[in-house]
Amino acid sequence: MAAENVTRPQVVLISLNCEPFFDEMYRSLLTELESKASLKRVKEADSAIRLLSEQPSAALITDEALANTENAHVWEAVLQYVRQGGISVIMGHFPSYIKPASIKPFFAKAGLQWEAGSYHRTTLVLNREVVANDLATKLPPQYSQKALFVKNVAPANAWYHTDESSVVESRVFAPTSANIMGETAVAFASVGHGKLGYVGDVNAEEGSDVVILAMCGL
Template structure:
């Protein structure tokens, strides 16, 4: 591992169920993260808990798979939530949405005080909610893009970075296009949790637009 650059922020990847194909699939994101930050990846529960409390604290924590939704990793999820409540930013992304069991979503996010639940799973074009991100950040994000994603529901509009609109349809090579616009559902969300923020990226195909979004959520845009 390269020597850490003290001038760069630290990004921690919590990857307790790391898949062998993760690095290939998310190569662009990992490359861009490494150019802007000191990236650490942790694969063991005890190491994750330790690194979450080290100073300086991580600038952001990326939960890259579904492991923290499992009972045996509850202590790690609690450590992440403690980090968030104290001012940190964490995002469930990567293989999280691909492998999480739908019935695990509600109890997982409820521990953060959020009512999010598993919703639609399909490909559609989503549009940037500029009111949620602000004009400055919007300049670094795609105004709209197509993604295949696991949406979540019960999302407050101000927390939804991307939403469907009246033009959004289910994009399929097999079925005729049908409307995909559902109010209160989003595949890209960032919400306030006490003094910090908790995010969700439902994209399952590592779209280029989603790379820009994750970088922005980590405070690494531009």
């Protein structure tokens, strides 16, 4: 058992603004992560930086705290970790609580031109031109999610995209096209020698659980 624990992937959850209902909302994802990896959650900046220096298998950014000025040094530590070959995924409560105007400067530090895009529910389709066949078989071919999209995403970085059949799914408004070029709620880009992901889903959909696990290599 000891040898097995040593070889288990290490996943760090950076949750500096952790909401009390996070664990309940993301219970299914956390359960899946714990079945495949050793999880460590940090709620303090110094602890986050220390764990990143240990080169974990992946780091999940679960809220908007790293976009705040007082935590800029933690975001820089995340980006240093990614550039050296690490994997980090922006997810969870980040899209729910981030100020849209903060998204552009946040991702600009990673060398990405991503900005806040649409905010609505629609069905996205797996981008099979980008995702390798062996990985595509593990991912949902399409799924509906309410999400904060990012725009200016290169086609090669969009794991999922809208198509001609994607409409704004609303109980209030008539369906209108949600097919906007360059926008996605599921992006995965190379930054240095590593990868930076974004999952804009705000409702913890089952499909997003699978996507996050795949981005982490699990």
